[in-house]
Amino acid sequence: MAAFPQTRTSVVRELRSRDPEVYRRAFDGLVAAYWKPVYFHLRLRWDIPHADAQDLTQEFFLRLLEKRYLDRYDPARSRFRTFLRLCLDRFIANQKKTSTRLKRGGNTVPLSLDFAGADQEVGVVASEYTDPETRFHREWVRSLFALAVEDLRRRCEETDKTTHFALFQRYDLETPDSGPVSYQSLAQAFDLPVSQVTNHLAWVRREFRRLLLERLRHLCGSEREFRAEAKELLGVEVT
Amino acid sequence: MNRLPDRTVEHLRRVSEWPDLSGTRYTLEELIGQGGMGWVFRAADRELSREVALKVLRTGASDQDSMARLRREARVLARLEHPGIVSVHDVGTLADGRVFYTMKLVRGVRLDQETDDRSLPDRLRLFLRICETVAFAHAHGVIHRDVKPGNIMVGPYGEVLVMDWGIAKLREEPESPPPRLDSESQAAPDEIFIGQTVEGTILGTPGYMAPEQAKGQVGLIDARTDVYALGAILRYLVTGFDPTRPGAAPARKPPPPLAAVVERAQALDPARRYSSALELADEVARFLDARPVLAYREGPLERARRLGAKYQAAILLILAYLAMRLLVMVTREL
Numbered sequence: 309m310a311a312f313p314q315t316r317t318s319v320v321r322e323l324r325s326r327d328p329e330v331y332r333r334a335f336d337g338l339v340a341a342y343w344k345p346v347y348f349h350l351r352l353r354w355d356i357p358h359a360d361a362q363d364l365t366q367e368f369f370l371r372l373l374e375k376r377y378l379d380r381y382d383p384a385r386s387r388f389r390t391f392l393r394l395c396l397d398r399f400i401a402n403q404k405k406t407s408t409r410l411k412r413g414g415n416t417v418p419l420s421l422d423f424a425g426a427d428q429e430v431g432v433v434a435s436e437y438t439d440p441e442t443r444f445h446r447e448w449v450r451s452l453f454a455l456a457v458e459d460l461r462r463r464c465e466e467t468d469k470t471t472h473f474a475l476f477q478r479y480d481l482e483t484p485d486s487g488p489v490s491y492q493s494l495a496q497a498f499d500l501p502v503s504q505v506t507n508h509l510a511w512v513r514r515e516f517r518r519l520l521l522e523r524l525r526h527l528c529g530s531e532r533e534f535r536a537e538a539k540e541l542l543g544v545e546v547t
Numbered sequence: 548m549n550r551l552p553d554r555t556v557e558h559l560r561r562v563s564e565w566p567d568l569s570g571t572r573y574t575l576e577e578l579i580g581q582g583g584m585g586w587v588f589r590a591a592d593r594e595l596s597r598e599v600a601l602k603v604l605r606t607g608a609s610d611q612d613s614m615a616r617l618r619r620e621a622r623v624l625a626r627l628e629h630p631g632i633v634s635v636h637d638v639g640t641l642a643d644g645r646v647f648y649t650m651k652l653v654r655g656v657r658l659d660q661e662t663d664d665r666s667l668p669d670r671l672r673l674f675l676r677i678c679e680t681v682a683f684a685h686a687h688g689v690i691h692r693d694v695k696p697g698n699i700m701v702g703p704y705g706e707v708l709v710m711d712w713g714i715a716k717l718r719e720e721p722e723s724p725p726p727r728l729d730s731e732s733q734a735a736p737d738e739i740f741i742g743q744t745v746e747g748t749i750l751g752t753p754g755y756m757a758p759e760q761a762k763g764q765v766g767l768i769d770a771r772t773d774v775y776a777l778g779a780i781l782r783y784l785v786t787g788f789d790p791t792r793p794g795a796a797p798a799r800k801p802p803p804p805l806a807a808v809v810e811r812a813q814a815l816d817p818a819r820r821y822s823s824a825l826e827l828a829d830e831v832a833r834f835l836d837a838r839p840v841l842a843y844r845e846g847p848l849e850r851a852r853r854l855g856a857k858y859q860a861a862i863l864l865i866l867a868y869l870a871m872r873l874l875v876m877v878t879r880e881l
Contacts, residue, residue: 429550436553453556480562481555491576503591506574510567517563542564 320388320529323378339369339421340455341527342389345447346396347426348433353440354400358430362423368399383530387537391529393444449541452527456520457481463515471498475505476512517542566603566641573601573649581605584613584713589652592636599636603647614646620713621648623689631680631707653708658780659696659789663798669705670784671835676707678777678828684709685770685824688718692768694776695755695791696783716768754790755779758815771817774827778812778820781831785809804834807843 322334343365350361372378372395381391437443464473478494491509495502521538528534551559566588568575573590579600580587590601602620604613624635638648658673665673677699684691691698692714700708757775759767783789785805787798801809808830814820821827833840837857845853855862 432550450551450556453559454551457551457559480558481551503574506576506591510569510575513562513565514567514569516559520563542560 318529318534319526320378320381320383323373335369335373337523337526341448341451341523342392343369343421344426344451345393345444347423348430348447349393349396349440349444350400351430352434352443353397356400358423358427364400364403365421365423368396371399381529383533387533388527388529389445389448393441452523452541453520456516456523459519459523460512460516463519464512469508469512471500472508472512474498475508476516479509480513564605566601566645566647567643568601568641570642571639573599575601585617590649592649598652599649600633600652601647601649603641604645616713617646617648620715623712623715623717624648624650627684627687627689627712629680629683631676631683631709632712633708633710653700653702653710655700655702655706655708657697658699658701659783661701663787667785667802668835671831673701673705673707674777674781674784674831675828675835676705677709677780678824678831680707680709681773681777682824682828684712684715685773690716690718690768690770691773691776692716692760693752693755694773694780695752696780696789697752697791699780716765752791757817759817767817769817770823771820774820774822774824775813775817777824777827778809781805781812781827782809802834803849804840804843804845805831808834808840811842 319334319338322330323338325331325334346368347361347365350356350364351358356364377395381388385391386394433443433447437446460476461473464470475494475498478489478497479491491502491505494500495505498505500508520542524537524541525531525534528537565575565578565586568590572594573592576589576591576598578586579589585602585604588601588603590599591597592599602617604617618638621635621638624632628634633650633653636649636651638646640646677694681691681694689712691709691712693711694709698709698711700710702708753761755776757768757772760772760775779790782801785799785801789795808827811819811830812821812827821830830840830842837853839845839850839853
């Protein structure tokens with residue numbers, strides 16, 4: 309999992325950095341947010357079997373950097389996620405053109421990603437969305453939220469606020485079909501006054517929102533794109 | 548981490564939008580209502596140790612027009628001190644610039660969600676209280692413009708509160724342009740906010756909107772516009788018919804005098820309606836007291852039946868007295 313982004317710099321800019329630490333962080337952040345949308349896109353849009361899709365997902369990210377595809381990205385022309393999906397489609401089309409059979413990555417360094425878990429989700433993803441663009445976008449949003457949750461978990465651990473996160477997990481993450489549990493029952497379960505439960509939840513949600521926006525800013529090609537994505541994703545005007 | 552289900556993503560998206568009340572004296576508790584533009588939360592007022600309702604704009608709807616509208620709504624409520632109108636405690640601005648106001652937390656059930664187990668006289672008495680509240684607002688120069696069962700709260704003891712004064716018109720105030728209707732404003736499906744100019748502006752709920760309101764003839768809107776909506780509420784209370792529910796049909800046949808009252812309250816021409824909410828209330832009170840309703844011309848049989856119902860107790864007493872006298876006479880004869 310990628311480290312929590314420390315700055316507000318765009319991933320695109322960071323991938324051009326000569327500082328290996330900045331570069332590694334940017335690469336990790338990019339892969340963490342996009343590997344699942346890329347993998348599902350290969351499985352469902354291009355009908356590529358699991359093993360090939362797994363290799364091609366990894367190869368795609370490495371090629372993206374080796375061939376410096378991101379240098380061609382122009383924030384004025386498209387959103388970064390759209391650009392990335394187009395790069396992916398071009399990458400697969402080229403693979404198909406040069407070989408009757410898709411080549412699987414040769415000397416690629418395997419990335420530590422849960423492809424087996426993703427393979428089990430393919431059926432669910434296929435049943436949820438049929439349009440490839442919508443699917444890519446929705447899976448990207450899901451990855452973004454999942455990353456922000458992980459950032460939040462880490463932040464709570466670092467700041468000795470594990471109870472805050474546990475409350476968030478019970479109230480906001482484990483939402484049953486019948487709706488969230490009551491504050492009263494949470495207060496009983498955690499042996500806290502109700503007012504403290506709501507205070508903790510207010511803090512943790514505020515932090516979640518901040519981390520989500522931080523992740524989003526990192527994954528956008530420009531400030532303008534970030535503002536547009538934030539408005540679309542959360543309905544917020546960010547300054 | 549396990550795959551986040553769509554509903555969790557949606558929930559997180561929503562809660563991350565919830566207002567940050569740090570810097571205020573309130574603590575957020577739970578979402579208790581939402582509309583096209585804003586949310587209403589139950590919140591704790593730490594200074595006064597009491598619960599309040601806190602209304603705040605959604606982040607996607609926090610443009611200048613909407614914020615001005617929310618402030619205006621708070622001002623309208625503040626000038627209407629009446630038991631049937633929720634009182635405003637405070638208006639403020641959150642750290643992110645969103646306007647909010649707090650008001651008395653109302654505990655009750657929306658009229659459109661109430662179980663239908665009240666008797667007709669009880670339902671009519673509720674209606675009288677709604678009319679009195681709306682009439683009070685009219686007397687203070689405020690036209691509600693969105694009177695409907697969904698905006699009426701009924702308390703456990705039958706107390707009535709008229710809610711959501713967000714599109715109210717102040718008599719002396721020039722009409723301000725309404726908020727835009729676009730994909731981001733996410734207006735509730737039963738609310739319409741259309742138009743940018745004074746004339747042609749449509750605000751209200753189809754089925755409860757008077758024709759002049761539906762046509763956007765803002766200059767023609769007055770107390771009789773609310774009388775039309777009150778007529779629709781009376782019809783709802785008497786027949787169970789709610790025009791906003793798809794496929795709705797009347798569940799009960801109304802007594803003819805009440806049907807005539809509804810018809811007059813909902814006349815297409817404002818001049819043919821009751822001139823005020825109190826006049827309408829007076830007609831309904833007449834029906835409750837078994838007095839003749841002015842909007843309805845009754846036949847001799849109906850008149851006899853009404854008078855029979857009205858003087859039932861006296862008639863029974865007289866009949867009992869006569870029967871006793873007869874019994875005494877017959878006993879003496881024997």
